Amino acid sequence: MQLVPKTKLAPEFDPILEKIILDVGGMKCAGCVNAVERQLTQHPGVKSACVNLATEVAVVESETGAVDADALAQKLTAVGFPTQPRKTSGTAAGEISTLPDPAERQRREMQSSVRQLAIAAILLLLSGSGHFGNLGTSVLPVLNNIWFHCGLATIALLIPGRPILVDGWLGWRRNAPNMNTLVGLGTLTAYIASLVALLFPKMGWECFFDEPVMMLGFILLGRTLEQQARGRAAAAFRKLLALQPQVARLIANPEKGGMGSSSVEIPAEQVRVGEWVQVLPGDKIPVDGEVVVGKTTVDESMLTGEAVPVIKQPGDMVTGGTLNQSGAIAIQTTRTGNDTTLAQIVALVEAAQTRKAPVQKLADTVAGYFTYGVLTASVLTFVFWYFFGTHIWADVNMSGGMEMMGHATHEAPYSPLLISLKLAIAVMVVACPCALGLATPTAILVGTAMGAERGLLIKGGDVLEKVHKLNTVVFDKTGTLTTGNPIVTDCLLIEEMGSKEPHSHSTTLTASPLPTPYSLIQLAAAVESGTHHPLAKAIQQEAQQQQLSIPEAVDFHTEPGLGVSAVVEGKVVLLGNWDWLSWHGIAINETAQQVAQDLATDGKTVVCVAVGGALAGLIAVSDTLRPDAQSTVDKLRQMGLRVMLLSGDRKEAANAIAKQLGLDSADVIAGVPPAKKAAAIQALQGQEIQREGIPNPKSKIQNSKSVVAMVGDGINDAPALSQADVGIALHSGTDVAMETAEIVLMRDRLNDVVESIQLSRATFNKIRQNLFWAFAYNTVGIPLAAGVLFPSLGFVLNPSGAAALMAFSSVSVVTNSILLRRLAHHP
Numbered sequence: 001m002q003l004v005p006k007t008k009l010a011p012e013f014d015p016i017l018e019k020i021i022l023d024v025g026g027m028k029c030a031g032c033v034n035a036v037e038r039q040l041t042q043h044p045g046v047k048s049a050c051v052n053l054a055t056e057v058a059v060v061e062s063e064t065g066a067v068d069a070d071a072l073a074q075k076l077t078a079v080g081f082p083t084q085p086r087k088t089s090g091t092a093a094g095e096i097s098t099l100p101d102p103a104e105r106q107r108r109e110m111q112s113s114v115r116q117l118a119i120a121a122i123l124l125l126l127s128g129s130g131h132f133g134n135l136g137t138s139v140l141p142v143l144n145n146i147w148f149h150c151g152l153a154t155i156a157l158l159i160p161g162r163p164i165l166v167d168g169w170l171g172w173r174r175n176a177p178n179m180n181t182l183v184g185l186g187t188l189t190a191y192i193a194s195l196v197a198l199l200f201p202k203m204g205w206e207c208f209f210d211e212p213v214m215m216l217g218f219i220l221l222g223r224t225l226e227q228q229a230r231g232r233a234a235a236a237f238r239k240l241l242a243l244q245p246q247v248a249r250l251i252a253n254p255e256k257g258g259m260g261s262s263s264v265e266i267p268a269e270q271v272r273v274g275e276w277v278q279v280l281p282g283d284k285i286p287v288d289g290e291v292v293v294g295k296t297t298v299d300e301s302m303l304t305g306e307a308v309p310v311i312k313q314p315g316d317m318v319t320g321g322t323l324n325q326s327g328a329i330a331i332q333t334t335r336t337g338n339d340t341t342l343a344q345i346v347a348l349v350e351a352a353q354t355r356k357a358p359v360q361k362l363a364d365t366v367a368g369y370f371t372y373g374v375l376t377a378s379v380l381t382f383v384f385w386y387f388f389g390t391h392i393w394a395d396v397n398m399s400g401g402m403e404m405m406g407h408a409t410h411e412a413p414y415s416p417l418l419i420s421l422k423l424a425i426a427v428m429v430v431a432c433p434c435a436l437g438l439a440t441p442t443a444i445l446v447g448t449a450m451g452a453e454r455g456l457l458i459k460g461g462d463v464l465e466k467v468h469k470l471n472t473v474v475f476d477k478t479g480t481l482t483t484g485n486p487i488v489t490d491c492l493l494i495e496e497m498g499s500k501e502p503h504s505h506s507t508t509l510t511a512s513p514l515p516t517p518y519s520l521i522q523l524a525a526a527v528e529s530g531t532h533h534p535l536a537k538a539i540q541q542e543a544q545q546q547q548l549s550i551p552e553a554v555d556f557h558t559e560p561g562l563g564v565s566a567v568v569e570g571k572v573v574l575l576g577n578w579d580w581l582s583w584h585g586i587a588i589n590e591t592a593q594q595v596a597q598d599l600a601t602d603g604k605t606v607v608c609v610a611v612g613g614a615l616a617g618l619i620a621v622s623d624t625l626r627p628d629a630q631s632t633v634d635k636l637r638q639m640g641l642r643v644m645l646l647s648g649d650r651k652e653a654a655n656a657i658a659k660q661l662g663l664d665s666a667d668v669i670a671g672v673p674p675a676k677k678a679a680a681i682q683a684l685q686g687q688e689i690q691r692e693g694i695p696n697p698k699s700k701i702q703n704s705k706s707v708v709a710m711v712g713d714g715i716n717d718a719p720a721l722s723q724a725d726v727g728i729a730l731h732s733g734t735d736v737a738m739e740t741a742e743i744v745l746m747r748d749r750l751n752d753v754v755e756s757i758q759l760s761r762a763t764f765n766k767i768r769q770n771l772f773w774a775f776a777y778n779t780v781g782i783p784l785a786a787g788v789l790f791p792s793l794g795f796v797l798n799p800s801g802a803a804a805l806m807a808f809s810s811v812s813v814v815t816n817s818i819l820l821r822r823l824a825h826h827p
Contacts, residue, residue: 017047020069022058024051025082028167028179030437031371035176036081043072054441058083080170113224117217120160124217127152127210146207150198153191153209161187161216177371179434183219183803185375186429187212190799193421208422214800215429222807226434226814244268244321244342248286251276251330268320268336275333279324287320288340289331296327345746349452358465359440359767366436366775374431374782381786382424390416393791422799426785430802431778434810439770442817447763450820455746456756461767463742466726467760469707473636473753474669474681476712476720477647477657480730481750482623484534484713488542489604490620491520494592518569520617522548524609527566527573530556535607536564538621561648561673563608574610575619577650586610592618603656605649625660632750633661639757646680646710646720648673678719684708685725711753712741728753766820770813777809 024036033051036058040049045066051058060072069085076083127149157165161184168184171177190211197207249263254276263278268286271277276292279285285298297309300322309325312318318331321342337343444461451458458464475481518526525543528536530553543550553566553573562583563576574584578596581588588608596606596618604620633643644667647654654670672680687706710717710724718740721727729741730748743760745752785802789795797805 017061018064018067020060020062020067020072021086022060022069022073022076023084023086024056024058024076026080026167027051027053027056027437029053029432029434030366031176031178031433032081032171033437035079035171035174035178036076038176039076039079039081040072043067043075046072052441052445053437054445079174079176080167110224110227113220113227116160116163117220117224120156120213120217120220123152123156123160123213127156127213146198146209149207149209150195153194153212156213156216157187157191160220161212164216164219177375179371179432181371182374182428182431183215183806186425186799186803187215189421189425189428190215193418211422211425211799215803218800218804218807222804222811225807225811226438244346245284245286249278249280249283251278254292254330271333271336273333273336276330277333278328278330279318280328281324281326283324285318285320285322285324285331287331287333288335289318289333291316291318292330292332294327294329296329297325299323299325345452345457349448349457358462359771370431370433370436374428374433377431377782377786378424378427381427382420384420385423385787386416386420389787389791390419423785423787423790423796425799426797426802427782429799430781430785430797430806432774432781432806432809435770435774435777435813438810438813438817439774440767442814443763443766443770443820446817446820447759447766451756451759454752454755454759456752456759457744457746458756458760458763459742459744461764463726464760464764464767466707467709467743467757468764470641470709470726470757472642472644472684472706472708473757474644474646474684474708474710474720474724475633476677476710476717477645477649477654478534478623479713480711480717481629481645481657481661482625484623486534486538486605486621486623488521488538488619489622490599491542491617492595492619493520493617494589494615518551519548520609520619521546522551523568523573523611523616524575524607524619526551526553526568527556527564527575529553530566531558531564533564534623535605535621539607539619560675571612575607577606578608581608581610581615584610584613586613586615588615597652600650600652601656603653603660605653625657626750628749628751630661632754633663635751635754636757639754641757642706643667644669644684646672646677648677674717675719677717678723681708681710681720681723685723709757728756762820766817770816773813773816774809777805781805781809 033053036051037049040060045062046060048061073083073085164180165184168180171181194207194209245268247265248268248271250266251263271287291312291314295313298312299309320340448458521543524539528539551568553568555567558564563580565574599606599620604622607619609616636643645658646669651670654668655665658668669680684706685708708724709726709728710720711728712721713730721740727741728743731744731746743756785797
């Protein structure tokens with residue numbers, strides 16, 4: 001059993017839920033998926049179940065301890081779906097499966113399919129030789145013998161067709177008929193009708209033993225191509241799974257010999273937090289950890305998509321699965337097993353592939369009744385043509401119509417029974433529930449695996465659909481649009497504001513000393529030592545650069561988004577915005593307000609410093625834009641999205657950043673503390689968005705409610721990320737980003753916001769294309785096979801042609817999903 005990271009689907013107030021991962025075999029089409037889901041949801045204690053046909057995985061959600069995974073597996077195995085629960089052994093690799101290696105299992109299945117196809121192809125060639133006139137029969141006269149063709153059809157049913165017939169019968173017996181049931185009924189009906197005609201020639205029926213042979217041949221060809229395409233679709237995900245190293249070099253006594261101490265190879269899953277591990281050049285780093293000895297370069301492309309190696313030295317963090325390139329290092333383990341970044345990525349990607357898009361619900365609903373509907377349509381087709389059609393259109397040359405079915409050698413008209421029977425068989429064979437079942441999972445499989453390769457974690461089909469509906473993207477400012485590394489630009493004492501213009505680093509102004517023996521920067525740095533806000537880091541760095549001593553501060557108090565206070569040298573020192581100082585009853589004169597206004601207009605964040613209940617001075621801090629901020633905003637606007645800025649800074653500072661990005665003041669929401677950002681997003685979601693208000697609209701956005709994506713750093717923005725329709729987090733090394741956001745950008749690049757939206761849109765478009773094709777194919781194919789064009793055009797789809805079309809439909813859906821990979825070269 002496997003626990004995956006929390007998402008919006010499992011909010012904090014819900015009971016603790018357990019996710020059981022099952023590997024399910026024997027699924028052939030959407031009908032099988034529906035049958036498996038029905039069996040699982042009927043089991044006591046199961047809250048929900050989601051089954052993926054492409055990856056052959058079922059995810060069952062239940063309250064912890066309420067369901068036995070082995071019991072679920074036995075239940076599915078008993079009804080014809082061989083199932084095994086996945087067992088965790090403490091690592092990502094261990095949690096994947098106790099079944100044979102996926103690539104090896106697929107290779108064996110592919111070999112079996114190719115063997116069956118080869119046999120079917122030989123039988124098809126021999127059976128079809130009669131259609132080439134005297135070319136084949138002059139060489140081998142037996143090819144024209146009807147008993148020989150009967151033997152070919154019998155062999156086809158017993159060898160390559162046997163698995164189809166057996167699985168179709170099992171599906172029928174467990175009241176869950178599937179695609180194999182339809183194909184099996186079609187081929188058996190054709191074979192039995194031909195056998196009756198052969199054994200009782202006085203009945204005047206025609207033998208068509210070539211039909212079951214051709215049907216099985218085309219179906220096996222289609223399934224082999226489909227299986228190959230599905231393997232290609234899953235290749236990227238298997239590559240991700242293979243990244244987890246299996247072996248680690250444990251340093252037994254690091255306190256004695258350091259990295260020079262002897263090491264012993266142990267399974268990576270047995271490494272514990274705090275232990276030292278030696279990593280040699282060329283090794284994969286087995287766990288997440290901190291470099292304690294040595295210097296090297298590490299290839300982190302598996303995590304970030306960046307090919308340029310990163311220099312690592314003592315104090316730097318490394319991630320399990322990345323490749324050590326140049327030097328030997330020792331790392332101290334910080335996270336192992338399921339807690340490592342790679343394990344979390346694997347869990348998220350795997351979970352994403354079982355989260356269905358809401359648009360798939362229609363396909364699932366149809367699939368549940370599809371096979372029964374097709375069988376009904378087949379029966380109605382037979383009844384109509386036998387009792388009515390052949391009498392209403394008696395003047396139609398039935399033999400001519402049948403010539404279009406590949407029987408030009410037969411000169412006598414077909415009997416009404418055979419006409420009706422062939423049309424009914426064609427209806428059974430042409431229907432393809434498999435295309436419906438593969439439409440969504442194959443596209444999500446390719447899209448999410450591609451995203452993981454590029455450092456874009458998209459958490460499921462439901463996210464893809466919401467991204468497709470987006471019309472507004474809201475950016476947090478600090479640390480998201482900006483670098484998050486602000487610097488101090490101005491430091492002004494209150495006594496000098498009337499005669500001095502703000503200028504850079506004016507800490508040398510000492511004409512009016514503070515009420516303490518320390519400078520303004522020293523006091524501010526002392527207070528900010530009790531917090532980790534980016535502004536605090538800037539002030540402390542400024543004090544370090546000036547080599548100033550930092551006085552001791554006590555009694556820290558922080559109010560997020562407002563300010564911080566502490567006691568320094570017996571005096572209360574406050575740092576924060578106007579609201580923070582006003583709340584503490586500190587008066588602010590007009591001169592100071594004007595100076596602060598001027599600084600804010602320049603795009604600087606102003607920190608007020610009060611000492612002993614009076615305003616002592618102002619410190620201005622500026623945070624520069626990320627290099628790719630402008631291009632990201634421009635591209636999003638070109639895509640037809642409204643781009644907005646959400647910030648806790650004063651409106652003047654936020655407007656200055658917005659002006660640099662070309663945003664209107666109407667698109668700026670400023671002065672919002674972290675605790676109220678979620679409410680701001682909620683208010684925005686209730687607003688109407690006007691199409692004409694979006695620059696260069698290229699999307700199909702109509703006047704509607706705002707569908708909002710929030711882009712943040714995943715720390716202070718967690719509530720807003722959760723409130724937004726789509727939360728996009730720049731991965732800042734925190735688990736908050738993984739758990740809260742629905743799209744995680746592992747490379748911390750702002751341009752990846754654009755790429756993730758483009759990939760999500762492209763993947764969802766593939767889902768819609770696949771579903772359209774699956775529905776359109778069945779909507780057109782079934783009436784065509786039922787003879788809707790026969791009276792007017794004399795066109796009839798024979799059973800073997802129907803089988804070829806059915807096989808093509810599944811292959812086309814999977815192939816269309818694989819075409820997503822073209823985005824790797826044309827994003």
